[in-house]
Amino acid sequence: MEVVKRGFVRACKNHSYLSYELIDNILSPLCANHKVSKPSSKESVKVFVSEINDSLNDLGQSLVFIKYPIKGEEYLVYVKTDATPDSVSNTGLTPEECQYFSKLLDRIAAEEDCNIPWNAAYSELLLQGTSKTVKKSRMQELLQKWTQMGYFMELDERIFLGPRSLVELSFYLGSHHEEHIKNCMLCKCLVLWDTRCGSCNIQFHRECIHTYLQRRDICPSCGNLWTTPLRRSTDSSQ
Amino acid sequence: MASTSRAARSQNASLSQATQPIREVDDKVRAILNYILDHTAQKIPIKDKDLVPSAGDRNELKKRLPLVTELLAKRFGILLTPLDAASKTLICIAEEPVASIHELTPAQRPQFTLLCIVLLYIFLRGNRIEDSKLYAVLEMLNIQADEEHGYFGANVRKQIDETFVKQQYLKRERSQLSAYDDAKTFFLWGPRAKAEFTYEQIVQFGSKLLNQHPKIFEPHLIMAQEGANAEQ
Numbered sequence: 001m002e003v004v005k006r007g008f009v010r011a012c013k014n015h016s017y018l019s020y021e022l023i024d025n026i027l028s029p030l031c032a033n034h035k036v037s038k039p040s041s042k043e044s045v046k047v048f049v050s051e052i053n054d055s056l057n058d059l060g061q062s063l064v065f066i067k068y069p070i071k072g073e074e075y076l077v078y079v080k081t082d083a084t085p086d087s088v089s090n091t092g093l094t095p096e097e098c099q100y101f102s103k104l105l106d107r108i109a110a111e112e113d114c115n116i117p118w119n120a121a122y123s124e125l126l127l128q129g130t131s132k133t134v135k136k137s138r139m140q141e142l143l144q145k146w147t148q149m150g151y152f153m154e155l156d157e158r159i160f161l162g163p164r165s166l167v168e169l170s171f172y173l174g175s176h177h178e179e180h181i182k183n184c185m186l187c188k189c190l191v192l193w194d195t196r197c198g199s200c201n202i203q204f205h206r207e208c209i210h211t212y213l214q215r216r217d218i219c220p221s222c223g224n225l226w227t228t229p230l231r232r233s234t235d236s237s238q
Numbered sequence: 239m240a241s242t243s244r245a246a247r248s249q250n251a252s253l254s255q256a257t258q259p260i261r262e263v264d265d266k267v268r269a270i271l272n273y274i275l276d277h278t279a280q281k282i283p284i285k286d287k288d289l290v291p292s293a294g295d296r297n298e299l300k301k302r303l304p305l306v307t308e309l310l311a312k313r314f315g316i317l318l319t320p321l322d323a324a325s326k327t328l329i330c331i332a333e334e335p336v337a338s339i340h341e342l343t344p345a346q347r348p349q350f351t352l353l354c355i356v357l358l359y360i361f362l363r364g365n366r367i368e369d370s371k372l373y374a375v376l377e378m379l380n381i382q383a384d385e386e387h388g389y390f391g392a393n394v395r396k397q398i399d400e401t402f403v404k405q406q407y408l409k410r411e412r413s414q415l416s417a418y419d420d421a422k423t424f425f426l427w428g429p430r431a432k433a434e435f436t437y438e439q440i441v442q443f444g445s446k447l448l449n450q451h452p453k454i455f456e457p458h459l460i461m462a463q464e465g466a467n468a469e470q
Contacts, residue, residue, distance in 0.1 A: 003334065006315030010332060011341040013314075014279070022340065029338035055313045060268045061275070080272065091276045148345060 004034050005052050012063055012078045017150035017163045019073050020045070049076065057081070064167045067205065069193040070153070070160060077150060079168040088151065088168065096132050097142060101151075103127070104143070105169070108152070108161055109177040114192055115160040166190055184208050185220055199224040206230055260301045263309070266293050270306050278316060278330045281405040281430065286326040321406070321429070329406055331433040349397060352390050353407055355379070356398060357435060358444045360425055364461055366411075369423045372398075398425075406430035437462045 004027075011026045012018060018026070023045060024038075031038035039048040049063050056062055060081050067074045080087075085102040093101075103126045108116050122139050134142075143159075146152050150164030165173070170190045173181045184191040186208035195206050200222035204212075210230055212220060219226050260267065269292035277284055286299070293299035310316040315333040320326075336342065342350055359375050360367050373383045376394070381387055383395035390397070402408040409428040414421040427435075437459055445452040 003315065006313070006333065007337060007341070009314055010316070011336075013275070014341065014346075015343055025340040026338065029340070033337045058263055059271055059309065059313065091280075148343060 001034075001036050004030050004036055005048075005055075008048075009052060009056070009063075012076065013061075015078070016148070017075045017077045019075060023076060066163050066167050067207070068153075068163050068166075069206070070155060075150075075163045077163050077167045079164060083168045084172060085169060093142075094132070094134075096127065096134050097138070100126060100134055100139065100142065101146065105151075105161075105165065105173075106176070108159060109173055109181060110179075112180050114180060115155075115158045118154065118157050118159055121159050161192070166192065186212055195228055195230060197221060197224070198227040258301065259304050261305060263305070266298060267302050267305055267309075269293070270299065270302055271309060274306070274310065274316075274318065274330060275314075281330075281407075283321055283327045283329045283404075283406065286328070317433070329430060331430055335434050335436060335439055348390050349401075352381075352394065352397060353402060353431075354435075354440065354443045355381075355447070356402065356408065356425070357427060357431055358440050358447065360408075360427055361437065361440050361462060362444070362455075362458055364458075365465055366424050366426050369399075369410075369425055372425055403428070407434075432466075 007030050008026065011030075015022065020042060024040070027038045027045075039045045046065065049065070053063055062079050062081050064077050064079055065074055066077055085105055086098060088101065104121060107120070107126060108114055121143055122136055124133075127133055143152065147154055147159075147162065150162045152165070153160045153162040161173070174183060174190060181190060181192065182203065183189060184194075184205045185202070186204060189205070191203050191205050194203055195209055196203050197219040200219060202219070202221040204220070209220075209226070213226055213230075217226055218224060270289055273289060273292045274284060289303075290296055290299050293302060307318045310318050310330070311333070317331045317333055318328050319331060321329055339347060339350070355376070356372065359372055363371075373395070376383060381390060381394055383398070385394075386392040387394055398408070403410055406428040407430050409426045411424045411426060412421050413424060441452050441455040441459060444450070444455060
């Protein structure tokens with residue numbers, strides 16, 4: 001089983017973020033090769049991952065599950081526990097390219113719904129103040145790389161903060177962009193693109209407010225009656 | 239005399255401290271490990287001296303490398319190995335081949351497939367194929383080395399000649415039969431290929447690619463295994 005766990009960790013690090021379907025696709029042949037039974041339910045996968053985390057956390061690495069509402073998915077994300085925008089993607093990058101990452105991140109996080117049109121990602125404004133410039137083709141290459149790494153997500157011609165940014169950089173985002181990026185009052189984790197109270201507009205995770213509303217029928221923030229309908233399933237996309 | 243022996247003792251203590259390997263995970267161990275993990279994706283060898291900044295100085299690095307090597311192996315199944323016996327260059331090799339193509343991202347799959355094709359043809363030629371012959375075989379598969387390919391992308395030649403060689407998947411050897419002959423370049427399986435692929439895997443791949451029963455590769459398998467034994 002240890003060999004299976006190690007193989008799984010390497011695959012997670014390679015992908016950066018994985019859906020349950022991909023996890024299953026990876027685990028099936030891996031477990032079959034080593035003749036161990038595969039964790040097949042979501043709960044057993046979570047237990048499997050938490051066992052792996054025991055061996056990763058003291059080394060500054062972690063595997064974290066995060067719900068990603070705009071894709072209607074829950075992802076497992078491979079993260080470094082003490083990352084900052086500067087340390088995040090700077091393998092072999094010039095200082096200007098690192099700065100492009102930080103500025104792009106800030107630009108997107110400053111928007112109300114944390115997304116920008118795709119062509120705004122190549123704006124020269126993002127490179128203002130740098131001594132050397134970054135070619136547009138290189139910016140495209142880098143954005144593609146960072147999207148594959150899970151820091152950004154492209155959807156419907158817009159660029160969103162990706163699942164890895166939300167986990168790895170949650171502290172940075174929460175402290176530098178508190179206007180739009182807040183923590184869910186119920187679980188204290190970052191919440192974006194999720195359910196809002198009809199009265200006070202405060203955002204909660206769908207699952208958190210659903211559990212809460214099983215005991216009360218008011219908004220935990222403003223105390224008014226909760227009116228926003230909650231969709232049953234989290235994996236039906238719009 | 240007491241003071242001299244105390245001085246001698248403390249000198250001995252600091253000498254042994256200087257070379258004593260570290261057994262606990264500290265910030266420097268984490269920094270070295272993180273540097274290595276950040277660079278494994280590219281699969282390019284890491285020089286000893288690249289790790290020194292994470293440790294502070296060469297001595298601090300030396301004390302921690304055994305622990306870092308052990309942690310990489312035990313927690314990640316990544317084997318940090320010197321490129322060759324004398325080398326100050328290290329490569330990270332996975333402890334076993336990927337169990338399925340799902341372990342690779344969609345972007346990595348074309349390159350992986352190209353690599354499998356190249357390794358297959360080197361294997362079929364007894365682990366040594368002249369570069370021109372390899373490119374001729376690829377042309378027969380409609381893969382032009384210097385043209386953009388719909389699946390394998392641009393620069394197939396660069397991927398093979400440069401990337402796979404740098405990543406240690408392929409080894410390049412130059413050979414000259416005599417002073418009057420032109421030097422020829424041969425491709426062989428590199429140390430990373432030998433560690434991350436098995437001949438059986440390549441045979442399975444070959445039988446699917448060429449639509450043949452794996453049995454036809456038996457003579458090649460025997461030859462390859464004999465060659466591997468001889469090397470050991």
